[in-house]
Amino acid sequence: MxxxxxxxxxxxxxxxxxxxxxxxxxxxxxxxxxxxxxxxxxxxxxxxxxxxxxxxxxxxxxxxxxxxxxxxxxxxxLYQQWPFDVTAIHRPVHLWQGSADTFVPYAVNKPLGERMPGAVWHEVADGGHFIASSHAAEILAVVANDLAATA
Incomplete structure (x- = not known):
C-alpha cells in the first residue's frame, strides 16, 4: 500500500x-x-x-x-527514481534482504541490486526486516573483510 x-x-x-x-x-x-x-x-x-x-x-x-x-x-x-544513476556505481555495495521481510519487500530492493554493477546481494532465507540484529555477526564480518581489502 x-x-x-x-x-x-x-x-x-x-x-x-x-x-x-x-x-x-x-x-x-x-x-x-x-x-x-x-x-x-x-x-x-x-x-x-x-x-x-x-x-x-x-x-x-x-x-x-x-x-x-x-x-x-x-x-x-524506495518507490521513485533516484536523482543519480545507480548503474554508475561499480564499487561493491552489500545489500542485505530478508526473504520474509514484511516492512520493505524483496520486490523493492532486488531490482535495485540488479541494476547496480557492484552490488553484492545477500539474501537471508526466511529472514525479516531486523536482520541487522539477528545476523549482526555475519554482516559485521562482511564489512570487516570489505574494509580490510580496501585498506
Missing part, C-alpha cells in the same frame, strides 16, 4: 506516516503491538528479546522526534 500511495497519492502517504508518528511518539505500547502484528516469524524471534524490542520502539520514537518529513522522503525514495 505504501508504494501505491507514494507514487499516486502523496497526501495519503503523508497521512500514513503521520499516523505512525502519532503511535510511535504518543502511544508506544500500541506502536509496539502494531510492530509485532506486522512482523514475520523471523522478526518476532528477534523482537522476543526485550532489549531489542525496546531499542526498536525507542528508535521509532526518535525517528519521528522532529516530525515525519524526513521519513516520508526516505520512504518515497
Amino acid at each position: 505504501g508504494g501505491f500511495l507514494a507514487l499516486h497519492f502523496r497526501p495519503g502517504f503523508q497521512l500514513m506516516y503521520d499516523l505512525i508518528d502519532l503511535a510511535a511518539t504518543r502511544f508506544p505500547e500500541q506502536y509496539k503491538k502494531a510492530l509485532l502484528k506486522a512482523s514475520c516469524p523471523a522478526d518476532l524471534a528477534a523482537l522476543a528479546d526485550d532489549d531489542v524490542l525496546s531499542a526498536i520502539v525507542e528508535s521509532g520514537r526518535e525517528c519521528f522526534r522532529q516530525g515525519v518529513d524526513g521519513l516520508v522522503t526516505d520512504a518515497q525514495m
